[in-house]
Amino acid sequence: MAQSTSGGHQLSRRSLLRTAALGTGALALPPVLTACSSGSGSGGSGTDSKTVSFGSNAAVPEPKGAYETVFAAAKSATGISVDVNWVDHNTFQQNITTYLQGNPQDVFNWFAGERMQFFAGQGLLSTVDDVWSAIGSNYTDAMKAQSKGTDGHYYFVPFDYYPWAVFYNKSLWQSKGYTAPTTWDEFTALAKKMKSDGLIPIAFTDKDGWPAMGTFDYLNMRMNGFTFHINLMRSGQGWNSPQVKAVFDQWRELIPYYSPGFLGLTWQEGAQQILNKQAGMMVLGLDQIGTIFTGSNAGNLGFFPFPTVNPSYGQDAVEAPIDGFMMVKSPKNHDGAVKLLEYLGTAKAQQIWLGSNPADIATANGVDTSKYTQPQTDAMKLIQGAKQISQFMDRDTRPDFADPVMLPQIQSFLNDPGSISGILSNIDKQAKSIWASNG
The missing domain is CATH 3.40.190.10 (Periplasmic binding protein-like II)
Structure with missing residues (x-):
């Protein structure tokens, strides 16, 4: 899907999508995502146990390129292929509820905080407690807290954050x-x-x-x-x-x-x-x-x-918003999604990502911060020195x-x-x- 964030078409399209999502629901996001599918792998059909479908809000060149790099590394490390539906950020965000209630991909980009807890409370997500049993030692208590729903279960795997x-x-x-x-x-x-x-x-x-x-x-x-x-x-x-x-x-x-x-x-x-x-x-x-x-x-x-x-x-x-991943309520390839999320929750995966997209900070412990750019280093100091952290309105x-x-x-x-x-x-x-x- 081509993104047109600088043109007038983008604004009118977002307005149309928002109206549809809030009104009759005549324009649903799942068909839009299907039309934007990358067409690789299983096409999100779930028939291939080695393929996990992924709904991404990163259709722009970066961080799309960084995701492509880390997904290639994930295949080498786990044997799991990632079939991505690339959608521009605003369209994805404006229509997320309709998307999750339709026929979503197994795993998708999303955010920590109230936005994660809201959909967990709606029963639209799978818990990822099994993922956290493998990655828990990679994260601070603060990151763990940001990844839980109000019921105490994990629903979110943090990947990057930024001030x-x-x-x-x-x-x-x-x-x-x-x-x-x-x-x-x-x-x-x-x-x-x-x-x-x-x-x-x-x-x-x-x-x-x-x-x-x-x-x-x-x-x-x-x-x-x-x-x-x-x-x-x-x-x-x-x-x-x-x-x-x-x-x-x-x-x-x-x-x-x-x-x-x-x-x-x-x-x-x-x-x-x-x-x-x-x-x-x-x-x-x-x-x-x-x-x-x-x-x-x-x-x-x-x-x-x-x-x-x-x-x-x-x-x-x-x-300092935290970005990461969640699993939908009924993934077609649950086991593959767990393997992918376990990999993405490691310092190694996040280090690969940051090598292509040095505009964020890794959430996992163990990343080599000596490789950070000066803005990344300054950002880390700013966040670590904060007494309180908000996620964004x-x-x-x-x-x-x-x-x-x-x-x-x-x-x-x-x-x-x-x-x-x-x-x-x-x-x-x-x-x-x-x-x-x-x-």
Whole structure:
């Protein structure tokens, strides 16, 4: 399947898919996946005991190439062939519920946190306790906790993770004499200076919808604290409160420093503004911008933690999403899926992956960190120094709330920053309805 993240077709297609998934369900994801099948191996039929079908959200060149490398290594190590259905990230994520309720592949890419626990609670996943009996020694207690459902069983195998931070081009900053801010006042003063220097101060792009969620998360954690943020994400209570309104009021101060036409730009276009020295800073994940700063540019990528707003909370919390794999409720090749997941849960497999995709950090113990790039090393230090770690809005809250409600409501705010009260009232009503209807 070809991905078109930079074209207008992608946005309209995602809107169509979202409407279908939330409405009549006339457009289901399984046929889309079938049409996008790689066509290799068993074709996902499950008739070949040596083949495991895999649903991937990584249709772009990287990390697709890194997956192809690690799957080839998996075949050599285990004898298991991996038949992949490559689907672009947004389409996969927007339609995951329909996908899991249809005829999904044996194993698929997904995320730790509430997103994993939600589908485990829906009975749409297989436990992977047997996998963990083999890989448990490879992981810290913190990683183990992130891989369990609320029933105490394992449903997730962590593979990589990465921080969200404020990224910049080192050579640009050196030429301008900029230094990393630690407080909000220093941050906005730097943005003002960048603007006077003829730069776009903050490369902000939100055509994809989800990138803006990272800015909300950091502002909320910096202003109201990690506990307030996580309770807001998981309970749906408190959206129409003074604390949340203050977050949007604070956010509004940054909009004059954003990329012109940011609602029509993809995150790749924003990252290119940083690479090309057109913009000074960008709030994004290493997993994304690290795929733009490659080769000779890799060492030129710098970052700093999102600045302090409320000194009571400082820079304690770091947004560090964990990516990995899950097994569907009724895999056609259960034994093969277990073997594949056992392999992917090793430092060896993750080291191979990172050799092709140095935009993440391995989750397993034993990876040779001396082979990390400078951004990877800095990212590891940032995460290890955090007092609290969040997963990202669309992972820390319910899937039927994050994308259908928060994504368009945040875009409405960015399009009309003066409409905060009405937007929060709307979010609050929808949150209460969703939590009341679904428990």
